Amino acid sequence: MEASLLHLLVATSSFVVSHFVMSGALRSALMARLGEQMFMLVYSFVSLGTLAWTIVAFDRAEPGPGLWEGTHPLPWLLASVLTIAALAFLLPSFARNPALPGKNAAGLGTVIPGGVFKITRHPMMWGIALWALGHAIAAPTGRSIVLMTGMIVLALVGSHLQDKRKLAGNKREFQPWQRRTSFWPQFSQFGAIGVVWIIAFLVWFLITWVHINFFGIPAGVWLWVG
Structure with a gap:
């Protein structure tokens, strides 16, 4: 190496x-x-x-050579979709998220999950993982794969370990919450966040504009527009 x-x-x-x-x-x-x-x-x-x-x-x-051509339409489209999904998970994850540091878990055992928590109880960490996966697909170089693999491991293994730690610390509140929610994203519930998908697309569009205009690196539609 x-x-x-x-x-x-x-x-x-x-x-x-x-x-x-x-x-x-x-x-x-x-x-x-x-x-x-x-x-x-x-x-x-x-x-x-x-x-x-x-x-x-x-x-x-x-950077080294890529494992495939990341700017080919297929991986580029897949990376874009994953990045939009990452934002759709991440943006609403800051509200009423019991996984956030210092969050009071009192009453969590009676909460019925709504919004993004119908999809997964770890929307923030899945957002990071999907973002990393999208970037690894669009830029499949050695350095990107090393960094993005680390981010995916941190997000998903860290979420699993957090589940175990939360359950051990407060089984009364977290056991019902974990029973009502899913670690793995539930595709059937993607409609639960509704308008957030539109907001995520707009934020993604703005970020990709910044990506090319401030850093000179094309992302999203800017690979072909300009």
């Missing part, structure tokens, strides 16, 4: 593994020793530090 790609692999792995370790195996011990506020400070410092390392390593890594 080329040295810069190996560097990116190490950086990305550090970013992902540090999240898993601090959220799981060492969380209780660190919080007991440091206190909640200091633990969150350390968590944020490590997360931002390893993320910055990953970004620098990605920028310095040689």
